[in-house]
Amino acid sequence: MLTEFEPRVDSPTIISTAALPSWQTELKDAVRSIAQLLEQLNLQETDLDQPALADADFPLRVPLSYVRRMGVGDPHDPLLRQVLPSGAELDPQPGFLDDPLAEREHAPAPGIVHKYSGRALVITTQACAVHCRYCFRQHFPYADNRLSPAQWQSALDYLASAEDLHEVIFSGGDPLSLPNDRLADLIADLARLPNLTTLRIHSRTPIVLPSRIDAGLLRLLKETRLKTVLVVHANHANEINGEVQHALAPLRQNGTLLLNQAVLLAGVNDSTEALTALSQALFSADVLPYYLHQLDPVRGAAHFDVPDDRAQQLWRTLQASLPGYLVPRLVREVPGDAGKRWLNQ
Ligand SMILES: *Cc1c(COP(=O)(O)O)cnc(C)c1O
């Protein structure tokens, strides 16, 4: 569960707000209640189709920067739908599970998920800047993955010895919710492993909190000997505004490859128009669409599901209207497969 955030940030006695990098201040100020979010958007509970429900295990969290991209007075805003807890989460949902990808079976060392050849995930933190209602890791037992120094050492030993491994993927939670000094330590330890060539970061933070791409982070990614790839996560064109373009530009200039993964979500982006606009908005920010994921069947998210035949129909209309480099691969994660299953056809 992604309920905690960096404890240092929440301790005014240790660090005053004035001393925090601006992104950490923004995170402290993130919207955390349904009432506050509705008020920001000039909405009443009665405007909503489903009652909004607070979930103690996976509560509402959304930075104001992202809220400002939502339409005021629009209960159907596609960004709002991604973050507002809905009563639909509690409906009975056969086949929707707590750990839909059986990731817990692929942890060869603490904090490591190694399912695919050549690349492995490092679960760096349980925290995220935003809580997405469709998240497949919303019931993940993150407490088990908080690494002590000894555990991190055994994770490193595993990564050094794993056959054919050359790429580490920082995942989470969201790895960019860690402060730069912590990331610097992790990256330095990994850069010492001779078998590794590539560091990939999967993060939604550059989209929901663009100020996170600060000078310190840019320096870290520029200076490591590893090739760097940042896979951001935007689902709708309205998420890509000038702030996001501005934040991503120096990463590109530093040689970081920028890709996007989106999740196909009913009521958010399940139309040709929305998906086309998303690809074009990403391109305007120098980001190429990489994956369009079919929803993982996680408990509480069934109302976002789009059937495969509808997804494939949408993908074909995309392919017919966009250059190939703006067409994401339509994929589903299937437990036991050697990679994501491509559904585009
Ligand atoms: C998605 C994923 C990866 C990365 O897969 P790519 O096809 O290389 O993007 C690696 N490990 C796990 C467990 C994943 O789910």
Ligand code: SF4
């Ligand atoms: S940012 Fe990613 S990991 Fe975090 S809640 Fe959203 S989808 Fe899940």
